[in-house]
Amino acid sequence: MKLISAIAYTTAAVGTSLILPAVASATDVYCASDTGTDVTVIDGNTACRAAAEASGRALSAGYDGVGYAHAASGAAALGVGAAGGVGASDGVGGIPIAFGYGPDAVALTTITAPATDSEIGRAQAAIPLFAISIAFEGSRAQVATADSSVVCLGTAAFAWNSATGRTCLTTPFGRWQTPRSELG
Numbered sequence: 001m002k003l004i005s006a007i008a009y010t011t012a013a014v015g016t017s018l019i020l021p022a023v024a025s026a027t028d029v030y031c032a033s034d035t036g037t038d039v040t041v042i043d044g045n046t047a048c049r050a051a052a053e054a055s056g057r058a059l060s061a062g063y064d065g066v067g068y069a070h071a072a073s074g075a076a077a078l079g080v081g082a083a084g085g086v087g088a089s090d091g092v093g094g095i096p097i098a099f100g101y102g103p104d105a106v107a108l109t110t111i112t113a114p115a116t117d118s119e120i121g122r123a124q125a126a127i128p129l130f131a132i133s134i135a136f137e138g139s140r141a142q143v144a145t146a147d148s149s150v151v152c153l154g155t156a157a158f159a160w161n162s163a164t165g166r167t168c169l170t171t172p173f174g175r176w177q178t179p180r181s182e183l184g
Helices: 001-017 119-126
Strands: 030-032 037-041 045-050 057-063 066-072 074-084 085-094 095-101 105-114 130-136 140-144 147-155 156-162 166-173 176-177
Touching: 001 074, 030 037, 030 066, 045 074, 066 095, 105 130, 105 156, 140 156, 147 166, 147 176
Parallel strands: 030 045, 045 066, 057 074, 066 085, 074 095, 085 105, 095 130, 105 140
Antiparallel strands: 030 057, 037 045, 045 057, 057 066, 066 074, 074 085, 085 095, 095 105, 130 140, 130 156, 140 147, 156 166, 166 176
């Protein structure tokens, strides 16, 4: 009889949890900016900021984390922070994306389009730059075009810069990075 009661109570508990709506514990904030606006939303430990100059578009979100995006000169920037992570993207032209997930995760992406003073610069500007950094729990990922570097630290990070082809990846099993000698 005790076994039947245990099965009945377990079934009732599982059924109730599936039928009744769950209470969301995460705080979500969203920011979108274009044509020279700057939007900031803060709700406890969750925040986002999106800032765009006249020709940029920035989107950011915080899901119990901090998201930041800044866009200029036609850039489309996206920054997302979740579960205690920080994602910050900053672009002058191109598409910078940063995603930080988990406690103490930080993803930073900064890209700058080449000058269009020369024929080569105009040809490079026709192809939008794309850079992404993703970091999980306690890891760091960064893309910076000022010195063409990508950095991955911790046990779960990824960074890629389309302009230079540089890439890095860290896992609990090791670290991999594009050798500098291959890219000149």
